[in-house]
Amino acid sequence: MNRADLQRLTELRIREAKALLDGGCSEGAYYLAGYAVECAIKAYVAKRTREHDFPDKALIEKVYRHDPEELVRGAGLEKDLRDEMDRDKDFAVNWAIVKNWSEKSRYNASISEEDARELHASIVDPAHGVLEWLKKRW
Known part of the structure; x- marks a missing residue:
């Protein structure tokens, strides 16, 4: 899987999350929205990986x-993240929501619609969303 694959997967998963939200399936929407963020961060890592270079074990x-x-x-984005949170308080609130996502949510059959919508909005907010911030870097 390469950077372009991860970028496409990010877009696909966030669209699927929205479709599930609109269809009343908050549990799946929550999981896929968070998974989209995971894919976006990994696309950034892929951007930093050079063809024919053997990847650093610690990074992997x-x-x-x-x-x-x-x-x-x-991924080495910690300083950029702190700087963005200091600069944009709305982004900081969105990150606080996104960072609580866990892949274990795929086993949770009782995620509320409110929680799923809040996570999705925190990710896709065009002005302060986590995904927009990541796309500027990937």
């Missing part, structure tokens, strides 16, 4: 995870 171990905060650290 850091990015073969699902936790948004760990992925940001592993």
Whole structure:
């Protein structure tokens, strides 16, 4: 899987999350929305990986995870994230919501529509959303 694949997967998963939300399936929408962020961070990592270079083992171990905060650290985006949160308080609120996502949500059959919509909005907000911030870097 390469950067372009991860970018396409990001867009696909966030569209699927919206379709599930609109269809009343908040549990799947929540999981896929968070997974879209995971794919976007991994697209950034792929951008930094050079063809024919053997990847650094420590980097690989850091990015073969699902936790948004760990992925940001592993990708080397932590300072950029802090700077953006200091500059844009609405973005900081959105990140606070997104960072609580877990891949374990795929096993949760009781995610509320409100929680799913809040996560989705925090990701896709055109002015302060986490996905827009990531797209500027990927």
